[in-house]
Amino acid sequence: MSKPLALIIEDDEDLSFIFSTALSQANFEVEIIHDGGEALERLRAVVPDLVTLDLHLPEVAGKQLLHFIRGDKRLEQTLVIITTADSLMAQTLNNQADMVLLKPVSFDQLRDLSEKVYEKRARFIAKRKKF
């Protein structure tokens, strides 16, 4: 069985590297995307299992990407973890994301949580399929 796909949408080189390492350790196949336009293109092409989403991005803002994901039936099962430095924006989008992590995001925390969230989701889908 192939690894679940995680898109890391983050314009900061350091953070995207740290997040990708954490998610790799959590057994995800990782793709890093640095700007919003590219992210939108990619989201149209693939169905990721998990997206870590920065809100302040070049070209297309994270908020629009979140709307796109939540509005696309194809991406219904995609988990979205918002990683942002903007605490006010984080509060307003809290309901639309599966999880909001306020920067600085801990490497250990992201690794453990992404794993936990994905497992929980997988269990729920499996349970639903039984009915």
Added chain:
Amino acid sequence: MNIRLKLILGFVGVVLILIVVNAINLYTGNNLINRFETLSNDDARALLALGQIEASLNRMQGEAVSIALILHEAEYVTGAELEEALAEVEDELIELDVALANVQRWTTQYRHTSPDNALLADQIKASAEDMYQVSLELVRLKQAGVEGSEILVAFEVLEDIEEDVLPFLDRAILDADGALEMDQVAVSATATNASLFNLIILVVAVLITGGGSFVLIRNVTNPIHKLQQAAQQIEAGDPHVQVDLDTEDEFARLAHAFNAMSTAITDRENSLTAANAQLQEANLFKAQMLANVSHDLRTPLGAVLGHAEMLKNGVHGPMDSNQQKFLNRIIHNTRGLTDMVNLLLVQSRLDAGTVQINMASLYTDEILEYADMNFMNQAESKKLELLLKREDTVPDTLVSDETRIQQIVQNLLGNALKFTTEGYVSLRLFCPDASHWAIEVADSGAGIPDNAHEYIFESFRQVDGTTTRKHGGSGLGLSIVQQLVTMMDGEITLNSAVGRGSTFTVTFPLILDEESVPAPEEKVLA
């Protein structure tokens, strides 16, 4: 006009009215007495004179008759007896003179009582003189030895005279008597009029003083009432009040001072409002600046923390224990810096008044999950037990502000983990009674001394300098927790003693979620 002057004038006015009323009273009283005396004196004197005249006339007639009788008896005597009789006649004549003199005297008096009486007085006087002459004539006739018819004639003349004058006399007596009675009636009427006049004067005086007092009282109470109303309006929060009095007395001056005060208050309030707006603006600016700064700080902090954790995790190759120790120091300090950025941001928002409470449906389990997600790693790295529990009495969903609850839990658990070196840290949700729910954060740490309980919730305060140096931190966490709890109508209590750990309990009014639905399974974590 001055109120003082008005009061003085009012007093003087009342005194003057009293004096006038008394003077009028005195005058009418005196007038009455004078009138009574004048009227009754004349008429009484007239009546007295008439009585005397009547008596004297009767006496004259009696003397004349006596003389005639003596002379008649003397016709039959001679010698010594005759002499005696003549002597008797002489005496009677003297008496007659006296009576005539009386009549003359009293008629003169009667004449003086009123000019109207002159005619009657003269008539009576003339009649009396006639009677006297007739009496003398009678004596002369007797002495001359005249007898019979001539004496009879003289007698008849006497009677005629008397008959002529007596009816007038009686009439005059009746008139005088009537006049006296009339006088009494007149005096009585005058007395009644005087009483009535006095009463009218009294009523007028009462009306004048009453009206004056009423005007004076209104002059005093109206401005007081207006000023009182204005003061109440200012008290109620409207300092723009102006009192308008159309007088020029002390109250007008007071109203002028009052208006000046009101204007001063308004000006001061305006400048305070302006200053306050400036402060508010400055606070907003500060909050915005802090938000920007914190945003810009978070990204590099994330890089520092992430790289350090990666190194520690051996992503770039194994680390020896010494290297691990220093990496832990980097991670610890980065977390401390992050906490401080968070707290400063929240405090600046609280100062700027931009923190809002958004009450919405909250799954109580999510509080425990939030604690688990954010603090389990930290607890494990300090080898502390993190105990999370929700009592059965706490409903699945309730109404609260999830973000603020997370901030409260973050600060309380963060503190507990920071100050506890061994043992446990626990978070428990429970309902102390039917209308409240509570978050209890307890630890097995050093505990907080009693004397610190009072100030521990103040900004920038920690238990002591030593602790501050050892644990770092801004001293804002508990102050922010308390401010948030207060904004949510809650209450925070501390139960702690040195060596026995600390327990913070935050209690909120329990608002049940009326439209609660089962937790959506697909939303695993908030």
